[in-house]
Amino acid sequence: MFIMGAPLAEKVLRPVIVYIFLVVVLRVFGKRELAQLNPFDLVVLLSLSNTVQNAIIGNDNSLTGGLVGAFALLGINYLVVRFLFRHRRLDQMVEGKSTILIENGRILKKELAKELMTRSELMTVLHRQGFDTLSEVEQCILEPGGTFYIRRKLPAKESVEHDEVMQGITELREKLDLLLAGRNI
Numbered sequence: 001m002f003i004m005g006a007p008l009a010e011k012v013l014r015p016v017i018v019y020i021f022l023v024v025v026l027r028v029f030g031k032r033e034l035a036q037l038n039p040f041d042l043v044v045l046l047s048l049s050n051t052v053q054n055a056i057i058g059n060d061n062s063l064t065g066g067l068v069g070a071f072a073l074l075g076i077n078y079l080v081v082r083f084l085f086r087h088r089r090l091d092q093m094v095e096g097k098s099t100i101l102i103e104n105g106r107i108l109k110k111e112l113a114k115e116l117m118t119r120s121e122l123m124t125v126l127h128r129q130g131f132d133t134l135s136e137v138e139q140c141i142l143e144p145g146g147t148f149y150i151r152r153k154l155p156a157k158e159s160v161e162h163d164e165v166m167q168g169i170t171e172l173r174e175k176l177d178l179l180l181a182g183r184n185i
Helices: 008-029 031-035 039-057 063-086 088-095 109-114 119-128 157-183
Strands: 099-103 137-142 148-152
Touching (some): 008 063, 031 039, 063 088, 099 109, 119 137
């Protein structure tokens, strides 16, 4: 259980190589995979993790070997994140750029096609964030990490409704004050 079936150097090198491969592959295949827009994207990510598992651990199923592999993965990620934090330009090259998908309530079809997204998938994203129509959206941006930033065009519907109710209460209060002033109560 504690005796590794492979040399320590191999147990460290395997996860590092797989890590570098996955970073490059996910960068090449884009933000869509990271955004998990549909069940197929999720299946790809789950299958990918299962596929590279053997490349990381090799023939070694020992507890020590697994812990060394996990430590190597966490260590290389820590070093890469620290390095990229100090080198912003390189970080931007590795991460990629944001993509504007909606501008002033209009879908930018070329950008949507570039990200291999359908209108239906984009609308699902908007609905999950509480938007009913495109006319409510000022801008929608797909970030390099696969997250969506969506800015409202108009005040939120709840905010408008609240303001209307408060205005109605104010008008009622003014009418009541006039009524009461006319009765000299």
